[in-house]
Amino acid sequence: MDANLTVFIILAIVAIGSALGMLFNRNAVYSALFLILNFATVAVFYIILGAPFVAMTQVTVYAGAIMVLFLFVIMLLGAEELKGISEVRDRQFWPAVIFGVLLLAEIVTVVFLKDTVFQAITQMEEFGTPAAIGTTLFNDYLLPFEVVAFLLLAAMVGAIVISRRVRQKPEKDEG
Amino acid sequence: MVAIEFYVGLSAILFTIGALGVLTRRNAIIIFMSIELMLNSANLLFVAFARTFTDLGGQIFVFFVMTVAAAEVAVGLALIVAVFRTKQTINIDEASSLKG
Numbered sequence: 001m002d003a004n005l006t007v008f009i010i011l012a013i014v015a016i017g018s019a020l021g022m023l024f025n026r027n028a029v030y031s032a033l034f035l036i037l038n039f040a041t042v043a044v045f046y047i048i049l050g051a052p053f054v055a056m057t058q059v060t061v062y063a064g065a066i067m068v069l070f071l072f073v074i075m076l077l078g079a080e081e082l083k084g085i086s087e088v089r090d091r092q093f094w095p096a097v098i099f100g101v102l103l104l105a106e107i108v109t110v111v112f113l114k115d116t117v118f119q120a121i122t123q124m125e126e127f128g129t130p131a132a133i134g135t136t137l138f139n140d141y142l143l144p145f146e147v148v149a150f151l152l153l154a155a156m157v158g159a160i161v162i163s164r165r166v167r168q169k170p171e172k173d174e175g
Numbered sequence: 176m177v178a179i180e181f182y183v184g185l186s187a188i189l190f191t192i193g194a195l196g197v198l199t200r201r202n203a204i205i206i207f208m209s210i211e212l213m214l215n216s217a218n219l220l221f222v223a224f225a226r227t228f229t230d231l232g233g234q235i236f237v238f239f240v241m242t243v244a245a246a247e248v249a250v251g252l253a254l255i256v257a258v259f260r261t262k263q264t265i266n267i268d269e270a271s272s273l274k275g
Contacts (some may be wrong), residue, residue: 008177012185019192019212028204035208038189042219045182049226054237058218061241066211066248073252074204079265081202088199089268096198100191107187112180127226128234136231137238148242155246163253165260 007048015041027081028074032067039063051128182223189216203255203265207248214244 018041021034039062046055074080137145189212196209218237225233259265 002177004177005181008181012181015185016188016192019189022205022208022212023192023196023199028202031205031208035212038212039215042215045219046222048177049182049222051222051225051234051237054218054222054234057238057241061245062211062215066245069248069252070204070208073255077256077259077265079202079204079259082264082266089201093199096195099198100195103194104187104191107190108184111183111187127229128231132231133234133238137235140232141235144239148239151246152242155249159249159253162250163256 004048011041011044011048015045029071029080032070032074035070036063036067039067053128053130053133179223179227182219186216186220186223189213189219201266201268203258203267203270204252206267207251207255211244211248214240 015038018034018038022031022038025031025034039058043055043058043063046052046058193209193211193213193216196212197206200206200209218240221233221237221240225231255265258270262269
């Protein structure tokens with residue numbers, strides 16, 4: 001068997017297994033750790049696909065910052081498990097499975113049964129390096145970059161405002 | 176190199192697992208993690224097609240998706256904290272006050 005295909009299959013098994021672990025684990029902390037494993041596996045895929053800078057960003061932003069935020073909130077709220085109630089919505093479980101299988105079948109049908117021309121993936125030097133990414137980002141995608149900066153600012157302000165504890169104002173006119 | 180079809184298949188499977196997580200779990204934090212999984216499978220597809228067509232635009236869009244995901248997580252977790260303060264639970268079935 002092709003060595004590349006072997007690597008792909010092993011990584012795919014890890015990715016799908018960790019995603020299923022995230023889905024079926026009862027404890028939210030373990031789910032988050034499984035998701036980190038999944039993100040790390042996808043980062044390896046990015047390296048294979050010639051996107052080293054995206055892979056670094058995946059590890060630092062997703063597996064690092066975002067998942068630390070998740071774990072922090074889980075432990076802050078003490079919400080590892082829901083107390084006194086089953087974690088899975090029993091009535092909704094089998095309909096959800098059926099719709100999930102339908103969704104998968106639909107994606108596979110749309111992608112694979114049309115006459116789409118897929119080329120073999122080519123190898124290229126100097127593709128996806130930080131320098132190439134930076135050149136494209138700041139030349140062709142400058143406006144979206146600036147818009148995203150405003151989005152981040154808005155999200156930061158929004159997160160602070162929403163999670164702020166509302167204090168009762170002391171009565172000033174009491175004498 | 177591995178053909179693009181394998182990446183499309185893997186991405187479809189990961190997306191479906193994420194959708195199942197949103198539909199079947201009660202814990203709001205796990206629902207959020209499932210949404211992250213779905214965004215991540217879309218990112219994998221972006222990078223795979225960027226490599227196929229040797230177009231860097233796909234990799235750039237992964238950055239934008241990551242930015243939106245980070246913003247969404249920050250606001251969403253703040254919302255979960257706010258809901259927890261008022262209801263003392265993050266069971267999303269309890270967060271139905273708007274239903275009347």
